[in-house]
Amino acid sequence: MTSHAYLDFLRAKMKVAPATGFDVDDADINPDLAPHCRAIVKWALQGGRRGIFAAFGLHKTSIQLELMRLIGKYVGGRRLIVLPLGVRHEFFDEARERFRGEFAIELRFVRRDDEVTDDDVIHIANYESVRDGKIDPRQFVAASLDEAAILRGYGTKTYQTFLPLFEGVRFKFVATATPSPNRTKELIHYAGFLQVMDTGQALTRFFQRNSEKANELTLYPHKEDEFWLWVNSWAVFLQSPADLGFPDDGYVLPKMTVNWHEVPTDHGAAGVDRDGQGLLINDPGASVVHAAREKRISLDARIGKMVELLAEAPDDHCVLWHHLEDERRAIEAAVPGVRSIFGSQDLEKNEANAVGFKNGEFQHLATKPEMSGAGSNFQKHCAWEIFAGIDAKFHDFIQAIYRVVRFGQKRECRIDIIYSEAERGTRRILEEKWAEHDRMMERMTEIIRKYGLGKLPLESVLKRSIGVERTVEQGEYFCIAHNDCVDEAIRTEAGSVGLIVTSIPFSNHYEYTASYNDFGHTDDNEHFWRQMDFLTPELFRILKPGRIYACHVKDRILFGNVTGAGLPTVSPFHAEAIFHGLKHGFDYCGMITVDTDVVTENNGNYRLGYTEMLKDGSKMGVGSPEYVLLFHKPQTDRTKGYADERVAKDREEYSLARWQLDAHAHWRSSGNRLLTREEWAQIPPRSVPKAFRAYSDATVYDHEEVVAIGEVLQSKDRLPTEYMALAPVSHSPWIWSDVVRMLTLNGSQSSRNVEKHICPLQFDIVDRLIDRYSNPGDVVYDPFGGLMTVPYRAIAKGRYGMASELNEVSFKDGLYYCREAEAKRNVPSLFDLMEAPSIEPSIDDLTSEAVR
Template structure:
């Protein structure tokens, strides 16, 4: 057990320190105290994230990191930053770095501009992303305004991840690491090589199995997640968060004014079927959003001009999204200068510098062009948004070009939108509130623990183990406990059958405990934990009996693997070889069909639109499998189990056996439906009707396609589930499993939490009937809602299981008692009463723990 505990303790992941220590005297004294503290912490870590609020001097922190690395370690240094921001770094270097602490900067656009002198190289993201600069030439790098990494599937992220792989020193800096989506924080961890992004997703975030990409932080993992983040990132809203004075670091008051203008609904246009639209709906599509911006542009620009007239001499940032809007602003606002994408870079930067220094009054620009890195608070305290969209990151960055530390005046933010964009406004406000909540959460962590060592040992200690609880009945024995420990307590050769759905590697986590098998890094890590359980399952199973293991393959997404398309991890094959390695005979597998349409709604892997673009990237639906493993019988000269599973001819007829073995069911008497009659059937009734049709006829692929096309033409082919699912006539493929027949149905009726992966009754019942005797003990090490013991009780067996989740255990106990009550209630036809099974029947099976 000691080895198993050591394995569990090793699960706690923290960011390793790969840097070096630096004396306080070696750090530039012109840096603010909180900056000096962050520099020291980041250098010790080697690969760290600096998420500091607007105006907390991330620029000087990065410059000092590169300077000190140049003094201590060999190799070139590189700071990567957005277009139009380099002037901020050169100004900061000139202002704060003097004498022995001076730092030289060298701007580069290509590899041939790299120098070997003791300088810090500065480059734009575009130069690196487009392959003009090779990051492998540098030993240290820092990404300024690193929020460009937040989008996992973006070109920048996918390009930067391998380019910077293995760099000894890596840093990211931004004020908005994840303005409204917590899960995006882990993308920085992936870049910094703290933890693989896919691993972090499965460790901390729960999936919505019915909707792709919808991930939310596990409630029971929230504390651990933020402690883990704080081991490699500093979230700072004020120097006071680290115990320093906040003098000069109080954000200015901000007045936000929303201005709604009317739109012309008569210009709403048409939908894709040519039907006229009654109202403008910018949320319907990108095309509709662009159309609405064009329709309302004149009214929005007129409103902007009215606002400017309230104080004509004030300096203003005029934010917009379209080039047509820029041109309209230039025509309506005298003296305005603009920054735009096709503009010469030097002109772009000069306009930004001149506006920063107050040399002209109005600057028109887009949030994606000037929303990051530019500090305009010296002469400007007024921003006007000529329009809105749902990109909150760009929106909040644009606001904080003036609402930042160092701003001496109250800030005014005017936001203009059309009445058709009320939904977009609501989205922005919701994201803003979520952003504020996240920052408050991290402020709590940093104020509590600072930049010192986190109390990870106490977190780990609270997360391992569970207070064992045993509940028994006449026909069941279930335990709240780790399954490895519980299996070790179970007598050898005592279990008649094992029926279980093992965790699908790290696809789901079911508890806050490190005992949870889902709390693993990857498949290899999962199987290392199974190496503690599977030998115990082999030991406790009766010789010659079966372990029936339910599994499903894992879908791997291209933006995680780098393959560019979804691939499949053959988890069922890994399961086969794992159990063989631990002594089991492999006897085959049963395939359980799943609904490919429902599956695609959960992962977007088999999208019809993508199929039309390129069918070569398409796989097929992923079924489930029941793998049959046999513990070798004592007498290997014969194939019989030590204690055989027998059936009487009266109870199990030859006819039933033939149907069960062949599973080829026929019916007669009704004629086949015409295609027109198929189209007349209500959509919800089509799946059941098609099952009957498939069972009664020889399968004709082209005819089924034709039926589907008729349904599609009548708009009766559903997209949320599969209407024309083929029926299998093969005994090794079960296509008639009722997917909804699980204990989650009872959970829903009781208004309690559903299980993530409930096991269907059909699967459990057939396995118990086929491979066990009445009175056998049926065991499930991963009990969940106790489906296996529940069905075992009703099938005249003894149910036994372990479970780690307290809520699931309590619900499962309810169902076991319910099944036992049903089994013990005699019917009016029970003339002969069978003698009850003594409560002590399990006594020889379960042992008390040793000291």
């Protein structure tokens, strides 16, 4: 019964990178390029904005030069290649070697805008010149970032600067052999730069958040295939020309032997911690200070081991990698004739040393991975590297290794890695990241081998992702459906529902299923409300005239590194929900505010941190409450305020006392007496919230007194950091602050080790709404059923529960709860389980539970 318009909306959710480029004739592509390079050039120009993630030695340099040459021929205008320090010689060498005759090009290295004067040349600049504002990228029609892994760091100055600087450049490319050696989510930083998809949008589309820990994102398991197919629509991952169907003659990596060498450390020199306590062992992972201390402690042992290794092959050329200036000076003192590259060195001297070592003019080069790990090709005369130390920066580490382990290398490569006894954990981190990097590259290789360049079967992927096989389960007092909520609402009889209670998805904050029907699978708030435009009119249609649609919402927290604001801001999602309801014909009758625990919230997003408050209070907002929006479907007779079928109350059954509690919208807890500050300090931390509620209910609120209580608890180390102990209790009629936060079906879910429904409604909220806004026997409806909290409570309240749910696991669990409620059996809540006596179950108990 789903409309064609809704199906079209769902189909449009499958995002692929738009093609903004142009076609080129094969005859116009430089014949000196390898066949796989020619294929990539043609594909990248068709796309206009593409990522080239080709392994070391697969000619990314010549690909970028040819892209710039052909854009100049077909489109014209200024073109720019941005690259790391010390790499420009590679581009000049490549231009001389592969671009001759009618395909000849001219390169010009520029440091500032006044040196950019000619459209007929390809300009080359260092990242620093662009980042520091000396060169404006917007004057170029095309730009390519060489060794673009510099964009990986989302919050770095380079990334945050480059996005707005290059916005609007018509042709954009990124090229690197290590696009994401640490975390899969870093791939979307390239998509953001290329303007393939907004970075925040891509994060919410493909990655799930840990609601209890800020900034922890992992790829949705059910979105993995789609994610990699999406990446393949704008990026090429290439490990060998054979991946694109070309011969791999000459493109077989040399054998590599990795040797780890552990040297002892002096634990007696471990020092002290920040409190002045002596440390038993060195722990370089504890902090940057500890890592630097360990480097100093083990320096002599590591340099000694390096000299010992060099003596094993005294005639071989070798790169000596290090991280500290003290290490460089120690290497220079220990290795006669070594030449070094370092940051304060003149750029021409820096490049001369790199070119000299590349050409075999001297035997040993000492340099840092961050200085020479990108762009330089040392394989012609060198097949040996020694790392005089390690750190956890895997990107720099793997880049350094592949300065010699490259296509074109004729000898077996030897990699010696020296680390101290105290750095075993760092070694483990490097090895784990290396394995993850290999897995990711293998995953993309599978896709490129299967589909090729720009040939994804998007329609078949899409068809498998839309819709579910509708399942309906009924009982005496409920009817729930495993189905898309729009389709299910369309099937529901007009004017048949007495009350709608639901918690709508909070835009694209979470995805609950692998289906494109999922409302969480939207680009942004605007896209979400467009999908709600298909649902809300149906909710209006099925609701009885004059009845209430209660919509639970919460505002969205927007992080400063995504918005560019620099500080967390709030998206007023509840306000958008209000105007959305009005747009579809509902009357707006106000909202109930439900307080939340600000400490728990901060543990989930780190936006209200105490330490940040001390630094600058002007950046601090407040805790974000939840809201229940009350929408009213107009009654037939608008001259009177009564519903067509009134929700009337019996004076005997619905007392004045109960009404007052409902009107005030909060419940009061009891406590036996007031407590002194000393008594507060003796209460176990987990007992503080209940006692404080009783205290707050029984006394006039005194802000300074509450602060004093908190400070006493803090001084005794009894102020919890996992939850809010001294939560303010509201006495306002429109704020409910006494809702039991953990009393949800989610409680029993967690006890059964079943995946949690991310945003379950609390019993207290649902019960109050049902009592206040429906009659016994009414149909209470929830389009986003989840664990079926609403029909579960409706059954308990003598109503008829109806709901739909797209997630199959949640639907099946919700069915269990509805049947339990209908059988009048108590499903234990989390609090029930916490307070139950600890009794070992018998074999019979376990057997009966398994059968049930």
